[in-house]
Amino acid sequence: MLTDIMLFLERLPGIFKGAGELGIIYAVLALGVFISFRTLNTPDLTVDGSFVLGTAASAVLAATGHPYLSLIAAFLMGSMAGCVTSLLNTKLGIQPLLSGILVMLGLYSVNLRVMGGRPNIPISRDSTIFSIPLLEPLGDYKELALSLIILVIILALLSLFLNTRFGYVLRATGDNEGMVRAAGVNTDVTKLCGLAISNGLVALSGAMIAQYQGFSDIGMGTGMVVIGLSSVIIGEVVFGSKPLIRRLTAVALGSVLYRLIISIAFEIGMPPTDLKLVSAVIVAIALSASKIGGGLAKIKKKFTTGEDGGALNA
Secondary structure, three states, rough: OOHHHHHHHHHHHHHHHHHHHHHHHHHHHHHHHHHHHHHOOOOOOHHHHHHHHHHHHHHHHHHHHOOOHHHHHHHHHHHHHHHHHHHHHHHOOOOOHHHHHHHHHHHHHHHHOOOOOOEEEEOOOOHHHHHHHHHHHHHHHHHHHHHHHHHHHHHHHHHHOOOOHHHHHHHHHHHHHHHHOOOOOOOHHHHHHHHHHHHHHHHHHHHHHHHOOEEEEOOOOHHHHHHHHHHHHHHOOOOOOOHHHHHHHHHHHHHHHHHHHHHHHHHOOOHHHHHHHHHHHHHHHHHHHHHHHHHHHHHHHHHHHHHHHHHHHH
């Protein structure tokens, strides 16, 4: 038992490093989910499809020697997917949930076409954004450093955008769409831009993941909504949600914390087949944290009152 604990402690730095790298990349995905689910208050299931769209675009372009261009292409293609979801909702009157499901299903075929009909594209031998010579002095930490730089830039740009006049309108649309419409704002355009940015960030995260892991697979998008929501909820519960910059940072930190929990669970022997179950349990606990906390407070108050009452009666 003691030997196992010592081995675990020895592997801990590696666990933190791996969880940090994946957590930071998935933080970009979490920020995209934050825009749709939290800011726009729209349950967008396009995420599972737009994530793979990003990995597909990234793998194809990286294989042809354009790893940096692939990030821009992934963002733009993901934004287009978000626009289609928004148009189905706002122009054709399809419910947001169903719109996302329809686009997600359609993207499966689109992603296969982007990948040339192949379900998997390996790029481990091709040049990626992580093989830039400037990062070589960092050694094993180059992936962590570059991912962190990209995340900080995205956080800064997103914070600036959401604090603009249009950003305030975007946030207000999610809080009270009727009020925003009454003020003369076309909320259809607001939703279009919001979902475009959301899915663009999701696809960008997919592009980074493909180059980090060295391949793109048609099944990589399964459960991305759960991962994004887990990160958002954990971040808000643990790190707070006000003001805006703190909330955005909390979402990013929530992604890292989520990956750390998963990594430790794997390290102590959790089968990979239980990953989705553990993710669901984490989300359920995070969602019910306030309710559980309130219940525990009531129980504590009840026992405290009982003890005081007993003292008074005595």
